Amino acid sequence: MNSASIGDFYAEIKSKADAKVDALKEKPVVWIGTATCGKAAGAMEVKEAFEEAIKNSGLDAEVKEVGCMGYCYAEPLVIISKPGFPDICYGYLDEGLANRLVEDFLMNDDPCFEYALVALETNDYFPTFSDFPRGVYEEKIILEHCGFIDPGDIDHYIAREGYASLAKTLRMQPEEVIREMKDSKLRGRGGAGFPTGVKWETCSMAAGEPKYVICNGDEGDPGAFMDRNILESNPHQVIEGMIICAYAVGASRGYLYIRAEYPQAILRVKQAIQQAREKGLLGDSIMGSGFNFDLEIFQGSGAFVCGEETALLSSMEGKMGIPQQRPPHPAVSGLRGKPTVLNNVKTLCYVPPIIRKGADWFKSTGTPESPGTAVFSLVGKVNCTGLVEVPMGTTLRNVIFDVGEGIPEEKGFRAVQIGGPSGGCLPESALDIPIDFDSLQEAGAIMGSGGLVVMDEDDCMVAVARYFLEFTQHESCGKCTFCRLGTRQMLDLLTKITKGEGELSHLEILRELAEDIKGGSLCNLGKTAPNPVLTTLRYFKDEYEAHINKRTCPAKMCPDLIVYYIAPEKCSKLCNVCVGSCPTEAVYTREDGLKAIDQEKCVKCNNCLKTCPPEYNAVVKLSPPELLKEKEGNLS
Amino acid sequence: MSKMITLTIDGRKITASEGEKLLWVALENGIYIPNLCAIKENNRLSASCRLCFVEVEGLAAPVTSCTLPVSEGMVVKTRSPRVDRLVQTAFELLLSHHRLECSSCSKNGSCELQKIAKERGLKLRVKRFKPLDYETEVDDSPKTFVFDRSKCVLCGRCIWICRNIAKVGAIGFSRRGLERVVSTFGDVPLAESPCTECGLCVEACPGAALARVQA
Ligand SMILES: Cc1cc2nc3c(=O)[nH]c(=O)nc-3n(C[C@H](O)[C@H](O)[C@H](O)COP(=O)(O)O)c2cc1C
Ligand code: SF4
Numbered sequence: 146m147n148s149a150s151i152g153d154f155y156a157e158i159k160s161k162a163d164a165k166v167d168a169l170k171e172k173p174v175v176w177i178g179t180a181t182c183g184k185a186a187g188a189m190e191v192k193e194a195f196e197e198a199i200k201n202s203g204l205d206a207e208v209k210e211v212g213c214m215g216y217c218y219a220e221p222l223v224i225i226s227k228p229g230f231p232d233i234c235y236g237y238l239d240e241g242l243a244n245r246l247v248e249d250f251l252m253n254d255d256p257c258f259e260y261a262l263v264a265l266e267t268n269d270y271f272p273t274f275s276d277f278p279r280g281v282y283e284e285k286i287i288l289e290h291c292g293f294i295d296p297g298d299i300d301h302y303i304a305r306e307g308y309a310s311l312a313k314t315l316r317m318q319p320e321e322v323i324r325e326m327k328d329s330k331l332r333g334r335g336g337a338g339f340p341t342g343v344k345w346e347t348c349s350m351a352a353g354e355p356k357y358v359i360c361n362g363d364e365g366d367p368g369a370f371m372d373r374n375i376l377e378s379n380p381h382q383v384i385e386g387m388i389i390c391a392y393a394v395g396a397s398r399g400y401l402y403i404r405a406e407y408p409q410a411i412l413r414v415k416q417a418i419q420q421a422r423e424k425g426l427l428g429d430s431i432m433g434s435g436f437n438f439d440l441e442i443f444q445g446s447g448a449f450v451c452g453e454e455t456a457l458l459s460s461m462e463g464k465m466g467i468p469q470q471r472p473p474h475p476a477v478s479g480l481r482g483k484p485t486v487l488n489n490v491k492t493l494c495y496v497p498p499i500i501r502k503g504a505d506w507f508k509s510t511g512t513p514e515s516p517g518t519a520v521f522s523l524v525g526k527v528n529c530t531g532l533v534e535v536p537m538g539t540t541l542r543n544v545i546f547d548v549g550e551g552i553p554e555e556k557g558f559r560a561v562q563i564g565g566p567s568g569g570c571l572p573e574s575a576l577d578i579p580i581d582f583d584s585l586q587e588a589g590a591i592m593g594s595g596g597l598v599v600m601d602e603d604d605c606m607v608a609v610a611r612y613f614l615e616f617t618q619h620e621s622c623g624k625c626t627f628c629r630l631g632t633r634q635m636l637d638l639l640t641k642i643t644k645g646e647g648e649l650s651h652l653e654i655l656r657e658l659a660e661d662i663k664g665g666s667l668c669n670l671g672k673t674a675p676n677p678v679l680t681t682l683r684y685f686k687d688e689y690e691a692h693i694n695k696r697t698c699p700a701k702m703c704p705d706l707i708v709y710y711i712a713p714e715k716c717s718k719l720c721n722v723c724v725g726s727c728p729t730e731a732v733y734t735r736e737d738g739l740k741a742i743d744q745e746k747c748v749k750c751n752n753c754l755k756t757c758p759p760e761y762n763a764v765v766k767l768s769p770p771e772l773l774k775e776k777e778g779n780l781s
Numbered sequence: 782m783s784k785m786i787t788l789t790i791d792g793r794k795i796t797a798s799e800g801e802k803l804l805w806v807a808l809e810n811g812i813y814i815p816n817l818c819a820i821k822e823n824n825r826l827s828a829s830c831r832l833c834f835v836e837v838e839g840l841a842a843p844v845t846s847c848t849l850p851v852s853e854g855m856v857v858k859t860r861s862p863r864v865d866r867l868v869q870t871a872f873e874l875l876l877s878h879h880r881l882e883c884s885s886c887s888k889n890g891s892c893e894l895q896k897i898a899k900e901r902g903l904k905l906r907v908k909r910f911k912p913l914d915y916e917t918e919v920d921d922s923p924k925t926f927v928f929d930r931s932k933c934v935l936c937g938r939c940i941w942i943c944r945n946i947a948k949v950g951a952i953g954f955s956r957r958g959l960e961r962v963v964s965t966f967g968d969v970p971l972a973e974s975p976c977t978e979c980g981l982c983v984e985a986c987p988g989a990a991l992a993r994v995q996a
């Protein structure tokens with residue numbers, strides 16, 4: 146292996162990439178976010194509108210696709226770079242705005258600041274990311290390039306130092322690479338937080354050939370989309386991480402396990418693998434180093450549990466995706482019995498920056514035991530949903546109220562569910578705990594793979610716990626006793642409670658069962674499934690008790706414990722929208738003109754409450770249902 | 782030959798070959814640990830019934846003995862409040878999805894569920910949980926035995942025997958979650974499957990899911 150020639154190899158591909166990207170800086174470019182979130186919001190129509198308008202204008206300008214910047218609430222998004230102006234990002238695009246931007250900004254020099262979200266470079270006229278709270282709290286390591294480079298063109302990644310870490314790695318000894326990873330104290334982002342360097346070392350020392358590197362892109366948590374976004378927005382950083390890992394452990398083959406429901410991610414990764422091969426970055430003698438490694442995509446179409454590493458391996462071997470007893474761990478005996486490193490998409494994404502900038506640089510962010518950043522998909526009752534990357538140790542309060550800009554409609558905060566369906570629901574009092582693997586565990590939640598669902602005062606914690614348990618119960622593979630039968634017993638109890646048929650003794654049974662399922666299940670699906678119930682029992686016990694003792698749902702969410710009622714003193718008589726909105730003709734007009742609800746017919750669809758104009762706000766929910774008698778009694 | 786080691790189970794010093802699984806070491810020395818799914822010859826451990834928990838000195842929580850290799854100086858307790866609680870819950874959960882009719886059951890007296898109940902002082906009824914619906918249809922297509930899923934605990938012993946000893950492979954696990962069952966390929970009755978009625982599965986069944994037809 147010749148170090149100088151690896152350096153030359155990299156210098157050459159880098160200068161070609163630079164030339165290509167620099168050429169783009171000479172003319173206006175519209176960068177449009179076309180990851181799945183953008184497409185869902187209509188990015189492709191916006192793209193066509195730009196192309197059409199530019200063609201008609203006769204301008205020499207280009208339209209390019211980028212991935213997701215993380216500002217999902219404002220999709221479709223574009224960034225416009227025009228020589229002489231800072232790059233500016235616009236949100237909530239539609240075809241009309243596209244035309245306007247071409248005409249006013251590209252053809253003339255008016256950047257239409259009234260539609261701009263943020264400028265990407267410091268300038269004299271418009272704020273940049275660091276001028277917003279979100280920019281202050283965010284620190285991007287793995288999302289750094291997402292949304293700013295064309296994921297379909299390897300040169301865009303290379304121009305941003307992409308594959309420089311690989312060039313550096315190939316000139317190091319494998320042991321040095323592993324040492325650097327161990328020094329960095331990077332912990333796996335697939336959920337459990339296992340030290341990545343230790344995993345790699347175990348695999349490198351295990352006997353068996355060939356060895357494999359597998360990227361876990363199964364991402365089955367409802368509400369989570371970090372891994373999808375990364376694969377769609379910057380697939381090369383994941384691939385570079387995999388090659389570095391392969392070199393460190395001595396693997397010759399790798400697989401990206403991506404769920405088949407992610408067609409755009411699969412497309413991007415396919416393109417990326419192809420282009421990396423063409424550049425000599427995958428395949429035989431990578432960068433002329435003599436090191437061989439190649440990658441393939443494996444499309445998973447399995448259940449949630451297929452994200453569990455042993456189930457994932459079984460499914461790749463053509464067997465049922467059912468977890469197996471560990472040890473042996475995959476690092477020792479994995480795919481087809483060979484030593485296999487299995488890492489999450491995000492974990493692998495941290496590898497290139499760590500190698501390039503060093504373990505000490507990485508440890509300067511985050512907390513001593515959980516260095517680096519945490520990536521969340523911030524969803525639910527929060528103003529600015531999206532992909533968020535903050536240093537470990539940031540508080541939940543900062544993430545929800547500063548980065549996410551708080552709760553819509555001035556509603557009160559109720560809870561945050563962190564860690565996906567197997568995470569926990571944490572209350573207001575836990576908002577100041579720092580986000581890191583160990584603090585979350587102490588609070589009863591888990592880091593999980595990064596779902597963060599915010600809930601407000603309208604969310605019933607018993608119903609939420611029931612919802613998540615229904616998910617895990619449904620996803621249980623059924624192999625082991627506790628998870629197969631225990632989660633079902635818990636679900637039945639929760640269903641009873643949400644229907645007002647619960648008894649206080651059920652709470653004790655729930656807790657016992659939850660603890661036993663946690664302690665007794667075979668895999669982490671079962672071991673973590675009770676978390677939403679245990680945390681809500683711990684932090685929101687009063688809500689359970691209200692359901693049981695008073696047949697009342699404090700959040701007025703459980704359909705069996707509420708009735709809809711139209712307050713006569715508020716009803717306008719003249720407006721008829723509620724009557725029209727009711728699908729079952731339960732809402733009717735009384736002889737005196739007031740509206741009322743026939744409870745027999747009401748299916749609790751919430752339409753009347755939603756449509757009653759805010760100046761009247763006459764429709765209310767009552768819980769317990771018995772309150773209705775009181776109200777109606779007062780009336781007569 | 783692997784190295785011999787000494788360990789302590791419930792205060793008794795026992796010699797065993799290193800690396801052997803604790804469950805077999807205990808059973809072979811006359812120390813009972815409840816179990817349903819374990820098969821000594823099977824290298825791909827099932828570890829699914831979750832009944833064989835024990836306490837091991839130095840380990841924070843109870844572990845399944847079927848998966849634990851014994852080592853020199855290991856100190857094991859087969860009973861503790863934590864172990865008893867896990868076993869009781871797992872056992873009661875299994876019973877909550879089981880047609881309980883001991884007095885009229887063909888395995889009455891030789892059933893391993895009954896043995897576990899007796900050894901551990903557990904009740905053969907469901908108290909804390911709600912009995913779940915089980916499948917009532919019985920496959921009586923074979924001439925010599927019947928397959929009654931309402932008494933199946935999904936231990937998988939029949940599947941292993943059929944595949945590895947009888948070398949037929951007529952049955953396997955299918956479906957997921959609460960619907961997980963032992964079935965033939967395509968869910969056809971056993972008589973229409975490759976089953977040869979060798980009867981090994983009936984011997985392997987710990988309960989009465991697979992039972993001889995009474996002559
Ligand atoms: C039910 C279940 C689902 C899982 N799903 C995923 C997943 O979608 N993606 C993932 O990376 N890890 C998932 N994991 C964790 C993996 O088993 C494994 O720990 C992880 O991929 C290791 O990568 P890391 O060391 O980079 O975290 C899941 C685990 C369980 C128990
Ligand atoms: S804990 Fe659940 S998902 Fe995991 S092996 Fe047991 S039954 Fe299957």
